[in-house]
Amino acid sequence: MVDSIIVLSGGMDSAVLLAQTLKEGKTAQAISFDYGSKHNDRELPMAVGLCEEFAIKHQIIKLPFIGELFSSSLLTGGEEIPDGAYGQENMKSTVVPFRNGIMLAIAAGYAESVQAGEVLLGSHSGDHHIYPDCRPEFNNAFAEAVNLGTDGQVAIRFPFSEMTKRDIGDLGRTLDLDFAKTWTCYKGGELHCGVCAACDERKEALRHPEGLDVTKYLV
Amino acid sequence: MVDSIIVLSGGMDSAVLLAQTLKEGKTAQAISFDYGSKHNDRELPMAVGLCEEFAIKHQIIKLPFIGELFSSSLLTGGEEIPDGAYGQENMKSTVVPFRNGIMLAIAAGYAESVQAGEVLLGSHSGDHHIYPDCRPEFNNAFAEAVNLGTDGQVAIRFPFSEMTKRDIGDLGRTLDLDFAKTWTCYKGGELHCGVCAACDERKEALRHPEGLDVTKYLV
Numbered sequence: 498m499v500d501s502i503i504v505l506s507g508g509m510d511s512a513v514l515l516a517q518t519l520k521e522g523k524t525a526q527a528i529s530f531d532y533g534s535k536h537n538d539r540e541l542p543m544a545v546g547l548c549e550e551f552a553i554k555h556q557i558i559k560l561p562f563i564g565e566l567f568s569s570s571l572l573t574g575g576e577e578i579p580d581g582a583y584g585q586e587n588m589k590s591t592v593v594p595f596r597n598g599i600m601l602a603i604a605a606g607y608a609e610s611v612q613a614g615e616v617l618l619g620s621h622s623g624d625h626h627i628y629p630d631c632r633p634e635f636n637n638a639f640a641e642a643v644n645l646g647t648d649g650q651v652a653i654r655f656p657f658s659e660m661t662k663r664d665i666g667d668l669g670r671t672l673d674l675d676f677a678k679t680w681t682c683y684k685g686g687e688l689h690c691g692v693c694a695a696c697d698e699r700k701e702a703l704r705h706p707e708g709l710d711v712t713k714y715l716v
Numbered sequence: 717m718v719d720s721i722i723v724l725s726g727g728m729d730s731a732v733l734l735a736q737t738l739k740e741g742k743t744a745q746a747i748s749f750d751y752g753s754k755h756n757d758r759e760l761p762m763a764v765g766l767c768e769e770f771a772i773k774h775q776i777i778k779l780p781f782i783g784e785l786f787s788s789s790l791l792t793g794g795e796e797i798p799d800g801a802y803g804q805e806n807m808k809s810t811v812v813p814f815r816n817g818i819m820l821a822i823a824a825g826y827a828e829s830v831q832a833g834e835v836l837l838g839s840h841s842g843d844h845h846i847y848p849d850c851r852p853e854f855n856n857a858f859a860e861a862v863n864l865g866t867d868g869q870v871a872i873r874f875p876f877s878e879m880t881k882r883d884i885g886d887l888g889r890t891l892d893l894d895f896a897k898t899w900t901c902y903k904g905g906e907l908h909c910g911v912c913a914a915c916d917e918r919k920e921a922l923r924h925p926e927g928l929d930v931t932k933y934l935v
Contacts, residue, residue: 563825566829629867
């Protein structure tokens, strides 16, 4: 038995969530998903490293059917990821249909199997309207469905739902999290590209202009 | 583009749902899941055969992590499936945690990817209380979450929710469905065992005592 299953992408939000959950004295396991995105190859090793560092059990679930059957520019084999801000129309090509719903459903089933009472996801208030399965109304409806579908055994919780990404960055710093051990860039190169929408937000969240961001960017 | 994605197990309910949907003049694709159950080896070839017969596109999604990580007597490697009626306490061992939630989430993402407006599942009024993710209140909550999480693009529907399994059997007969091309038994032998809870219900649904059931049973 374990208290919490954390959906761990290897990005900064879920890394802070992991550090924070353990700091609270909970026992935790992490679950990550390899769904064929262009940046999975960069994110997942970060998730592995974090779980080694925090000495917690880690499951990586492969979902090859998403890369093979679903359409999105975020996926290997999809069109090129556009540059620019998330709000722009062209960023809609990065939606992976119902990705969060699929990940949360699997995490819920796993949690019930190992008798963990909660699944934690690091959604925050700045998650983008272009992703319908990241919006608060979806999160609440899905949590209710999981509550019913597991007979009240598993709660889905979003502890950062009222925080901004910068709040999360600041929290991670107070927890001494090394953000160099997390990955954000959508493009999946050797270094963070520094210009995609995801990098833009990371820079702001980690106070790059103030010189506090330890990330090495290409630009 | 296609009208409907049908979750097709290869059992009698989803086979009737497929026949009925096509009869209504809709275009359809089927999606099946190989999640490591003891009877997947018997069910899935039935699903393949039905899709060939009806000449529709068919995706079989492998979910090996369920067999490897989840606990249930229904899974290969799990304990033995108990005999007896579904209502009994011991039948709870056959619950695969959040199985329907996982299947429906993936079907929803696939539907959005191929621009199908609905996912159909053959749940019926006799689905058992021991499976929390088959209950009507779960179905409704999950459908609402999918509606929100796909921005209204995908509806999850349960056309048989008010019918009994026998109603479904009778409907299939009016559609000339050959029930010998469907599989129900939980035990996954060469023939339907004829004594497990699933076979019991199939016999009743297909009017076995009245001599109308074409299934070959071991007993």
